Amino acid sequence: MEDHNEMLKFYFRWPDAILDAIQRSQELPSLTKPSLLAVIGMGGSAIGGDLLRDLLYNQSDVPIYTCRDYHLPAWVGPNSLVIAVSYSGNTEETLMAFSEAFKRGCKLVAITSGGILGQLCTELKVPIVRIPKGYPPRAALPYLFIPMCVLGERVGLAKGLIDQAKKAAKTLRSMLVSIREKAKRIAKRLVGTIPVIYGFGIFKSVAYRLKTQFNENSKVPSFANWFPALNHDEVVGWEGEEELLEKFSVILIRSQDEPLEIKRRIELTREVALHKVSEILEIWSKGKTPLEQMMSVLLLGEIASICLALLRRVDPLKVRTIDIIKKHMLELQFSEDIRRRLLKLQGRYKVTITL
Numbered sequence: 001m002e003d004h005n006e007m008l009k010f011y012f013r014w015p016d017a018i019l020d021a022i023q024r025s026q027e028l029p030s031l032t033k034p035s036l037l038a039v040i041g042m043g044g045s046a047i048g049g050d051l052l053r054d055l056l057y058n059q060s061d062v063p064i065y066t067c068r069d070y071h072l073p074a075w076v077g078p079n080s081l082v083i084a085v086s087y088s089g090n091t092e093e094t095l096m097a098f099s100e101a102f103k104r105g106c107k108l109v110a111i112t113s114g115g116i117l118g119q120l121c122t123e124l125k126v127p128i129v130r131i132p133k134g135y136p137p138r139a140a141l142p143y144l145f146i147p148m149c150v151l152g153e154r155v156g157l158a159k160g161l162i163d164q165a166k167k168a169a170k171t172l173r174s175m176l177v178s179i180r181e182k183a184k185r186i187a188k189r190l191v192g193t194i195p196v197i198y199g200f201g202i203f204k205s206v207a208y209r210l211k212t213q214f215n216e217n218s219k220v221p222s223f224a225n226w227f228p229a230l231n232h233d234e235v236v237g238w239e240g241e242e243e244l245l246e247k248f249s250v251i252l253i254r255s256q257d258e259p260l261e262i263k264r265r266i267e268l269t270r271e272v273a274l275h276k277v278s279e280i281l282e283i284w285s286k287g288k289t290p291l292e293q294m295m296s297v298l299l300l301g302e303i304a305s306i307c308l309a310l311l312r313r314v315d316p317l318k319v320r321t322i323d324i325i326k327k328h329m330l331e332l333q334f335s336e337d338i339r340r341r342l343l344k345l346q347g348r349y350k351v352t353i354t355l
């Protein structure tokens with residue numbers, strides 16, 4: 001297996017990227033506490049919204065919502081804080097939702113490396129966290145997610161998030177020494193199977209994110225779900241025939257802090273339902289604080305998805321199918337529609353937008 005793959009280098013930078021992302025977020029202005037926090041974005045740029053929602057589930061009295069669509073829900077309005085996230089700055093769904101948020105008078109902040117979104121924010125005087133270019137969007141997760149934590153703390157959604165992020169950087173750094181070997185061991189067990197990842201609590205969207213990394217990096221189908229929900233429907237599917245189930249492997253995300261009822265559900269599911277799958281693996285979180293725990297599972301799981309790509313002799317960097325669809329979509333009317341919307345903003349707010 002190629003140990004010095006280009007993609008791996010980005011993940012080895014995560015501890016530094018967390019600290020750099022905190023630094024880059026310092027420029028954000030002070031904002032008042034909103035009644036709703038909505039994150040708009042797609043794919044690797046959207047997941048930070050879900051991670052923040054799970055992280056603050058027990059702390060924030062402000063609902064957190066991720067919009068992965070062209071249009072914002074009707075209930076996003078002037079008292080909402082909208083964070084527009086697009087690594088490239090050119091994703092059409094995000095641009096469309098951004099223009100809606102601007103028109104509705106939402107408070108806006110953007111996280112991007114540039115593109116049309118970067119240009120628009122400069123023109124419209126929307127505060128921006130500018131992140132470095134040159135990463136594949138998913139490998140830039142600390143840059144796309146940590147600024148949301150900083151902002152969350154700034155607007156009073158929760159305390160101590162910046163501190164947790166600094167601790168996460170330290171924990172991740174300590175993991176780097178042995179992570180490649182651990183990730184390889186996981187990947188070897190996943191070869192030839194469809195990984196299904198199960199989380200709970202703060203690990204619900206961590207499970208979903210890992211599923212997307214097996215899709216994008218390893219180029220395999222993969223699915224995610226969480227406890228206790230999966231015990232009320234999905235679990236019955238594991239009663240299926242052996243020839244079908246042996247195509248799957250299950251990754252259970254575990255934590256020393258898991259509540260008793262979740263621990264019991266994981267054990268029961270393993271005993272009664274998962275005996276026919278090819279492999280059952282566990283990824284245990286590291287660290288004391290929730291953010292450290294989430295980031296530690298993400299780092300190991302994501303590096304495992306790259307190791308799986310290398311074992312399968314596919315390039316973890318390339319996402320050919322996403323690129324093809326984006327290219328075809330550019331030819332259709334949506335891009336033209338967004339362009340019209342942006343030009344309308346240009347007329348109304350007297351800004352110059354070069355498209």
Ligand code: PA5
Pocket residue numbers: 042043044045085086087088089090091094136137138216319322
């Ligand atoms: O990982 C990827 O490349 C994708 O999931 C992208 O993040 C997604 O297509 C959105 O693009 P962007 O992050 O540039 O807005």
